[in-house]
Amino acid sequence: MALRVLFLNDTQLDPASPRLEASFDDTQVALHPSTIFYLIKHLGVCPIFLSNITITPWLLDTGNALFKTYKQDTSNQGSKSLSSVQGFFCYSVRGRPAHAWYKHDLELGKSTYIIQYCPEGTKTNLMRWATAPNKATRRLALRPMLLETMIIDEVAWNWSKGVVENARKLLAYEHLAPEQYGDGLLSSAVHDLHNLSQHFYIMQEELNGIAEQLEYLGKVHSLISSTLHTKWVVIRGGESSTSVVDSLLFLQSRTRNWHRWVQNWRERTNVRINLFFNLATTKIATETRRDSSSMITIAALTLLFLPGTFISGLFSMPFFQTAPQRLEAGSKRMANGLRLVDLSRCSRFHSQLLSSLSGSCG
Incomplete structure (x- = not known):
């Protein structure tokens, strides 16, 4: 057999709604230990690839790997020739992480694949060519x-x-x-x-x-x-x-x-x-x-x-400075744009006004 392809179980998606029912962490491949042992021993599958599809979190995308096997060249003493090539790579199918492993035996002319989430179009074309009458x-x-x-x-x-x-x-x-x-x-x-x-x-x-x-x-x-x-x-x-x-x-x-x-x-x-x-x-x-x-x-x-409200609000504001300060007699100061009158003169004027009013009444 020149070509062997193993498709791992896929999660079927509705084309109209391509979403998984569970998270990516819950949809990883589950392989029995005996199956893993068979793949490694009889097919020569790289253990790193099996680890990537079973236990490695999907966020940690796998890189591209290439491993070569050499054999002693009988026709040329001291030299080696390439006997097989195997490797794996990752990709994504509609947002889902997927992986593919391959091995090409150059001596026997055989190729073996293990594919997780193989795209439907690729699988269809491969089956059509493999079963063609020509x-x-x-x-x-x-x-x-x-x-x-x-x-x-x-x-x-x-x-x-x-x-x-x-x-x-x-x-x-x-x-x-x-x-x-x-x-x-x-x-x-x-x-x-x-x-x-x-x-x-x-x-x-x-x-x-x-x-x-x-x-x-x-x-x-x-x-x-x-x-x-x-x-x-x-x-x-x-x-x-x-x-x-x-x-x-x-x-x-x-x-x-x-x-x-x-x-x-x-x-x-x-x-x-x-x-x-x-x-x-x-x-x-x-x-x-x-x-x-x-x-x-x-x-x-x-x-x-x-205007009355405005003027009332204006004159209700504190304009006079009542803090004790040393003022000279007859001096005048400005505060808030208004003239401040000496408080002592205001008091004397108030006393004289009261005296005049008392005399008039008598």
């Missing part, structure tokens, strides 16, 4: 690194749908006319745009990961292609008329282009956030200035129509 079509599935390339292609395409959806939301805000900037829009636009900016940040990092995985797969493909043995060519159906490396190069270019546009949309989202924030600040300042003008108008009307 032998030439079946050989398409035996091309080196084909399955890995199909997985990353579908993962990137799934993320592109979210990119387009969020870009359309941003364009809707950018195409608004100035007269549409109402109170209801200003109150909700900043929050919505912050969510868009967050989504663009996540998509940008996902595309960074996809670009890194494509570069990694390209190096693995070059390593395998440069050391293909005669038995590999015979078992895998001879030289193919097409090469997977061409698809990898195309996917790299496409991912870089998407990443560039996601970064552009993220920056434009931040520009739009600043615009709406400034509009809201200007509106608040205008309302505050309008309230201040209203208060001044009310004060002016009070002065015009209620």
Whole structure:
């Protein structure tokens, strides 16, 4: 058997509502210890990969691994030749962390895969090619690194749908006319745009990961292609008329282009956030200035129509300074814009006035 693929149990999702019923920590793979022992002993699965899919928290994304096995070259004493290549990489399917392990036996021409959360499109195409009546079509599935390339292609395409959806939301805000900037829009636009900016940040990092995985797969493909043995060519159906490396190069270019546009949309989202924030600040300042003008108008009307109240309030304020101070006779001081009269003169004038009134009455 030239190709073996083991699909781990997947969590089925409704296409209309692609959300898990439980958290990612509760949906990790559960393998019996005897199964783990069999995979390690008989298939040569790397224990690190099994640890990543069973006990490692999903927040700690697994990197890309490559392990090579050499054997002594009988035709050339003292030299070694590459006998097998195995490794694993991580990806995400609609937000769910997923992993894939592979091993390519270059001597026997066999490839073995263990895939967690294989994308449905990749699984469908693989089954269609493997069961095709035409032998030439079946050989398409035996091309080196084909399955890995199909997985990353579908993962990137799934993320592109979210990119387009969020870009359309941003364009809707950018195409608004100035007269549409109402109170209801200003109150909700900043929050919505912050969510868009967050989504663009996540998509940008996902595309960074996809670009890194494509570069990694390209190096693995070059390593395998440069050391293909005669038995590999015979078992895998001879030289193919097409090469997977061409698809990898195309996917790299496409991912870089998407990443560039996601970064552009993220920056434009931040520009739009600043615009709406400034509009809201200007509106608040205008309302505050309008309230201040209203208060001044009310004060002016009070002065015009209620002079008695104004004067009474004015003269009820304390104008005289009653603190003891050293004052010269006949001196006059100013306080609060009014003339202060010497308190001693006021007392003497009051006494003389009382004497005059007493004499008149007599």
